[in-house]
Amino acid sequence: MITPMRKVFVAARAADRDRLLEALRDLQVVHLAPVEPARAVADADTTAAIDRLRRALQVLGEMPPRGQAPAIAPAQAAEEVLRIQRESAERAGRLAALHLQLEQLAAWGETRLEDFKALGEAGIALQFFAVPRKAAADVRAECVELLGPWPGRRVLVAVAGRGGEVRVPEGSEPVPLPSRDRPSIRAEAAQVDAALRADAGRLAAIAHLVPPMKKELAAFQEQAAWTVASRSGLEDRHLASVQGWVPAERVEKLAGGVTAAGVTAAVQSLDPAPGEEPPTLIRYNWFTRPMKGLFDILGTVPGYGEFDVSTMFMIFLPVFSAILISDTGYGLLYLVLPAVFYRRMAAAGVEALARLIMAIGACSVVWGILTCSIFGFDYSCVFGRTEPFIAVSMKKESMDLLMLISITLGAVQLSLAHLWKAKAAFPRLNFLSEAGWAAWLWGMYGLVKMLLLKDPATFEDFTDKTIHPYLLAIGGGLAIVFAAPHRNPLKMLGLGLANFPLSAIGTFGDTVSYVRLMAIGLAGSALALAFNDMGGSLPWFGMIPVIVAGHALNVALSIISLFAHGVRLNMLEFSNNLGMQWSGYAYEPFAKRHREEA
Numbered sequence: 001m002i003t004p005m006r007k008v009f010v011a012a013r014a015a016d017r018d019r020l021l022e023a024l025r026d027l028q029v030v031h032l033a034p035v036e037p038a039r040a041v042a043d044a045d046t047t048a049a050i051d052r053l054r055r056a057l058q059v060l061g062e063m064p065p066r067g068q069a070p071a072i073a074p075a076q077a078a079e080e081v082l083r084i085q086r087e088s089a090e091r092a093g094r095l096a097a098l099h100l101q102l103e104q105l106a107a108w109g110e111t112r113l114e115d116f117k118a119l120g121e122a123g124i125a126l127q128f129f130a131v132p133r134k135a136a137a138d139v140r141a142e143c144v145e146l147l148g149p150w151p152g153r154r155v156l157v158a159v160a161g162r163g164g165e166v167r168v169p170e171g172s173e174p175v176p177l178p179s180r181d182r183p184s185i186r187a188e189a190a191q192v193d194a195a196l197r198a199d200a201g202r203l204a205a206i207a208h209l210v211p212p213m214k215k216e217l218a219a220f221q222e223q224a225a226w227t228v229a230s231r232s233g234l235e236d237r238h239l240a241s242v243q244g245w246v247p248a249e250r251v252e253k254l255a256g257g258v259t260a261a262g263v264t265a266a267v268q269s270l271d272p273a274p275g276e277e278p279p280t281l282i283r284y285n286w287f288t289r290p291m292k293g294l295f296d297i298l299g300t301v302p303g304y305g306e307f308d309v310s311t312m313f314m315i316f317l318p319v320f321s322a323i324l325i326s327d328t329g330y331g332l333l334y335l336v337l338p339a340v341f342y343r344r345m346a347a348a349g350v351e352a353l354a355r356l357i358m359a360i361g362a363c364s365v366v367w368g369i370l371t372c373s374i375f376g377f378d379y380s381c382v383f384g385r386t387e388p389f390i391a392v393s394m395k396k397e398s399m400d401l402l403m404l405i406s407i408t409l410g411a412v413q414l415s416l417a418h419l420w421k422a423k424a425a426f427p428r429l430n431f432l433s434e435a436g437w438a439a440w441l442w443g444m445y446g447l448v449k450m451l452l453l454k455d456p457a458t459f460e461d462f463t464d465k466t467i468h469p470y471l472l473a474i475g476g477g478l479a480i481v482f483a484a485p486h487r488n489p490l491k492m493l494g495l496g497l498a499n500f501p502l503s504a505i506g507t508f509g510d511t512v513s514y515v516r517l518m519a520i521g522l523a524g525s526a527l528a529l530a531f532n533d534m535g536g537s538l539p540w541f542g543m544i545p546v547i548v549a550g551h552a553l554n555v556a557l558s559i560i561s562l563f564a565h566g567v568r569l570n571m572l573e574f575s576n577n578l579g580m581q582w583s584g585y586a587y588e589p590f591a592k593r594h595r596e597e598a
Contacts, residue, residue, distance in 0.1 A: 002308045004248040005278035005587075007033075009241060010258065012265035017240035021229050021590075023261035028591035029254050030244040031279045034232040041231070042224035049075060050224060053217040056081035060207050067201060069208030074216035077209045080202075088199045091192050098189040105182050107148035107156040113181045119160075127166060128175040130154045135169035150175075222592065229590055245278045245587070278304045281587035284352075288314050293353025294567070301584040307420065309580065313570050314359070316413055320566040321360040322367035323406070325558050326392050326521040327528060329375035331364025333555060360562070375551055376528025392525045400453050402518035407452070410514030410573070411445040414507070417578040429485040433496075436478025437577075441507055443472030448511050476500070510573045517569075520561050527554050 008030065012020045024030050034040030041047075056078035072080070119126055130150045131139060141159035150156045156175060159166050233242035246254055246269065255267040272278050280301050284292055288310035294317075295301070295310075302308065325331060338345060338354040338361070345354040372380040372388035380388050390405075391398040415438040422434035446468025449455045456462050463469050480496035531550025535543040575582070 001283050002302065002304065002306075003281040003283055003587075005245045005272060005281070005304065006248045006251055006269040007243065007272060007276070007278070008246050008251065008254060008270075009243050009268045010254075010265055011239055011241035012263055014235055014238055014240045016263050016265070017230070017235060019261070019263050020240065020242070020258070020265055021226070023258050023263050024242070024254075025226075025229070025590050025592055026261070027254060027257040028589045029246050029250045029257075030242075030590055031246070031587050032229055032232045032242060032244040032590050034228075035234055035243065036231075039231050040228050042227045046220055046224045046227065049078075050217065050220045052078045052082060053213055053220065057210065057213055057217065059085050060203065060210055060213075063204060063207045065207040065210075066204035068205060070205055072209070074209060074213040077206050077213060078216075081206055084199045084203055088196060091196050091199070095189060095192045095196070098185050098192065101180070101185050102182055102189070105178055105180075105185070107150060108178060108182060109147065110182055112183055113177065116177060124160055127159050128177070129157050129159065129168050129172045130175050131157045131168060131172045135171065138167075138169040139172075140165075140167040225590070244590070247281060247587075272304070277584070279587035280304050280584035282308055282310065284310060287311065290314065290352050290356035290359055291317075293350060293356045296350075297353070298567075298571070300571070300582045301586050303581055303584040306580055306582075306584065307424070307578060309570075309575065309578065312413075312416070312574070316409070316574070317356075317566055317570055318360045318363035319367075319409065320517055320569055321562050322363040323402075323517045324520045324524065324561045324566055325360075325364045326367065326371055326525050327373050327375065328365055328368025328371075328379075329373075329551075330555055330558060331361050331366075331368050333361070334358070334364055335361030371525075373525060373528070375547075376525065376532045392521055394522065394526070399518065399522070402521065403452060403515055404449070406514045406517040407445060407448055407511060409517070410511050410569075411441055413569075413574050414510055414577045415441045417574055421579055429482050431482075432478050433480075433482040436475040436480075436482065437503075437507070439471045439475030440479055440504070441475070441511065443468045443470075443475055444508055444511050446471070448508070452512075452515070476504070479503070507577070510577060513573055514569060516565050520565055524554060524558055524561070527557070 010020065010024070010030075024032075032040075042050075053074070059081050070077070116126060128147075129139070130152070131154055133149075133153050133155050136146060136155050136157060139157050139159060143160040145158045145160075147156040147158055157168075159168075229242070232244075233240060235241070251267075251269045258265045258267060280303065282292075282302075291310040291313050294313070322331070325334070335358055338357045342351075342354050345351060367390075368374065370389045371392045372378055372383070372385070373392060378388065380386060383389075390401065392402065393399075418434045418438040418441065422431040422438070425431035425434055446462065446466055450459070450462045456465060480500050481493065482496070483499055484492055484495035486492040486495070528551065531547055531554070534550065535547035538546060
């Protein structure tokens with residue numbers, strides 16, 4: 001659930017400002033709201049130091065330390081890391097350019113430019129021509145040597161003599177000596193490569209300083225946070241005050257904590273005013289906590305006045321993912337691997353993500369049992385069957401069933417979104433509009449079934465033998481009439497009619513969009529079968545690598561499909577129908593957390 005917030009104002013004597021801020025930092029409950037945001041910023045030098053240290057630590061990453069740790073300060077180490085990174089990038093570019101030059105000069109061999117100069121001084125005139133390949137035999141001179149291929153279907157030819165006549169065929173062009181020879185380029189490339197190795201060695205040595213660099217970063221972050229906090233409030237000769245947001249149930253803790261810290265202060269709390277946007281604090285329970293891992297990856301936060309969709313996402317995302325994966329074996333990988341590496345993932349701060357992946361794996365195993373597929377192999381015989389409970393194949397019956405399941409899930413989820421909005425809008429009249437959209441969706445569900453599945457087969461049967469036309473009529477009427485309640489009936493009806501066409505088309509598109517579950521599930525199953533067939537036609541020493549590589553690729557594609565399709569259906573189709581803007585920002589209380597994180 002989204003925790004209710006209250007806006008607090010805390011005022012104390014100006015002389016107690018720092019003690020007040022220390023007390024607030026120790027309490028860790030106030031999300032400070034700057035009175036003048038443009039003023040509440042850290043010093044430029046501090047911000048620059050934080051940026052340098054962060055980028056340097058990112059460069060060092062998981063680099064294992066080697067060699068002797070340099071005796072330099074963390075800030076100096078960060079500057080050196082960034083300088084080495086910049087110079088290494090330039091050297092890598094230079095090395096690539098040198099290798100390209102070596103390829104371009106392949107026709108010249110390993111002869112040095114000094115050798116050509118010595119021949120000239122000895123009276124031997126050397127000339128070089130790019131000659132059409134078919135006419136190379138027509139070159140006439142005292143000495144002719146074919147050096148190698150040349151761009152443009154030509155060859156490089158060297159001719160030499162002591163003043164004799166030189167004749168070359170039509171289409172030949174003189175070629176000047178290159179500005180550099182291959183031996184000198186190769187020597188420079190060796191120097192650049194050695195410098196790159198030295199850079200890598202220096203970075204490995206500086207990697208010994210990662211712990212002190214993290215401590216330095218934490219200190220600068222602490223300093224920046226303090227500066228921002230001290231500039232967030234108002235102050236004159238007598239009083240200093242700050243404002244911020246506190247969870248409603250912790251307001252008493254704030255007042256008592258300030259008093260316990262020995263600071264004489266006044267604390268006032270108010271409900272959010274209309275138009276104010278408090279930070280969002282979501283309280284996850286045991287069931288919804290895995291969704292925190294997904295929201296952290298996406299960087300999305302619902303607005304304070306929006307819905308906590310974590311429960312709905314936790315219900316539907318694993319189900320969608322299971323249909324997209326459609327394989328027991330892949331589901332076991334999703335389930336077992338996070339379980340094996342659970343402690344490491346928890347230590348890395350992604351425990352919630354590990355739980356989400358395991359939930360997806362568990363649902364995928366269940367769906368895989370229904371489809372009787374494990375790494376693309378059918379195991380229906382285990383259950384004494386000749387066909388899976390739910391076949392995932394290109395047969396029409398299978399495709400129709402999967403399509404029906406997909407659009408049914410879509411209709412359920414989207415109608416729940418509108419019913420949720422209706423509940424939130426009650427008792428305002430526009431709750432009837434949202435209820436109408438829920439009914440309209442089920443009418444649209446029947447229309448989509450008729451168009452895609454031929455159920456019913458004809459439009460006449462659709463209108464005469466199903467309830468869906470009545471749902472379309474009643475739902476559409478409610479959606480139009482109560483979309484914008486107003487005392488003027490004509491204005492209310494006009495606004496409803498103006499917005500209805502695009503919204504109606506949108507609901508049709510959103511419902512059909514869930515067909516992607518069937519399509520991606522079929523595609524993944526087809527790939528698994530294809531790799532099995534490909535490997536089955538090879539000897540065992542070729543079969544194993546092909547099958548393993550093929551299924552590894554399919555698992556990687558399934559991960560992409562989870563985000564591109566499973567997450568999308570929740571973040572776009574469902575969220576749009578729910579009216580989610582994801583316009584919020586996270587509740588981040590003023591606290592000493594940077595040093596702990598480091």
